[in-house]
Amino acid sequence: MYGICSTEELDENKKMAETESLADWMANLKEKFTKIPLSQLAIPGSHDAMAYSLDMDSSVLEPKKIKALDKMFSTFIRPIVKKWGTAQEKNISEQLDAGIRYFDLRVAGKPESSDLFFYHGLYTTMTMKEGMTELEKWLGRHTKEVVILAFSHFKEMSADQHTDLTNFLKEHFKAKLCPKPQVPSLKDCWENGYQVILSYDNRSIDDPVLWPRIEYWWADKSDPKDVISYLNNQKQKGRPEGLFVAGLNLTFDGNDMLLYLTKSLKEKTMTAYPRLLDWVKEQHSGSDKESVNIIAGDFVGVNSFAQDIIQLNKADSGP
Template structure:
């Protein structure tokens, strides 16, 4: 009988995890186009509400997402161009009200009360980060999580993670920094469809599956993406409306997936507004296709302790 600690398990993730606390009064991100910056400067009363409607992808706090069963956190990290401090924020068109350091402490606090849970922190984007700021961020990560960080030379089965007390895998989207530090893992590939319709998104994901899964962690994003044309055609719409409309079809697609190392198997599945529908539960229950004994809900946890994606 296959040991459950060596399985390749499904895990649920949140796309753009930190957008629940975007600051509507912040400057527009340095990564945005000159047109967006110009329009925001000239017509802030009109443009800013539109930016907020199409930037927010989550409404649950990071602790609430973890309680709901999310184990992959998508952290888009940035430094404000006009900020003389080393404070780092999360970003999606605009910056968050909270700092990266505060959220890392919040994640640690949750992990300390859930010693058998493992989370993946995908650190991405890095808008405005210099070498000095990368060093500051990595130092903060290491100081906060310390021995909970899983080195990348470890094969992260649940048995190994539990035996050594590892609870955090940090995926870092900056190759030069990864080479310097054994606590950092290479960037986890994210299958981003960049589609405005559910049908097109599912077709994209099925095409990626036929091409074959990566050998390591990877994410299938079931998040739709707006473009300027879509926004103009739906002037009273929002990303949330767009997402909720797509959930029934995406829910059916998720339930058809199978975990495992085979070519067309999927690893982590990430979505927007993860508190809506039964997304997280549906993803975790896919593990019962390997072993029915894996799914045993615990009271008040929102999920089970077997919810980690390994090789």
């Protein structure tokens, strides 16, 4: 006899199918989208991608005013910094499974450690090497997916550490690295075995596989209406050449200290997301569709963020 699935089982099966589809969404695109430059695709991105494992035992790196207070009031300060510094909830593999293909990566050295770490306010518990190893293993299981890694906002790093970091990345990803400067299509990447575009925002480092800084439209606003207004104004100026990012992430503006003490970045972001995702869905037609590329946000993978962006590649796509 055939069994009858419960509603819970059907929901779980649907969720698993959606996850599998997002994990390989590039591989599943219609052929026409595999032949255009990646700069013309709509790509979901993760802002402060590694800020899901912030270390309460680490010292505060930023902002400067808070950093000074941390020396005297760390027990009080660090929980607050963690609430506002935690910009993601999913780990790197879960973000990849959720369809994220652009990662904003911020790296810092620690005086007491030879390792490099990610950071956002606080250092992460995960080292840079651990994060990149996890990502490389995922790529090995999804060989037609391509990621864009944007290393920037370096702190507490010497010239030798920059050299060590770039040497590690080149050795770690090897033939998976796509050389600059022409933005490839997915087809180009598949034919050459490329899976990683590596952007490194440090002018003292020059290498054929290290791409320059990718332009990031950052509103620096705490109100989603202001973020949308800023992005629409940027669009009117015309799209940049090559890859670029529209940031949906909000910023704490410092004007409401009570909000800072009692709320968190997640609460603020999740409240704003319905309005922000409405903006994403509006980018599906006409000239608007040509004005987006990478769209990055906080707390990716906990709502329809990635699906809505990926859907822009399918809207009005024809056969």
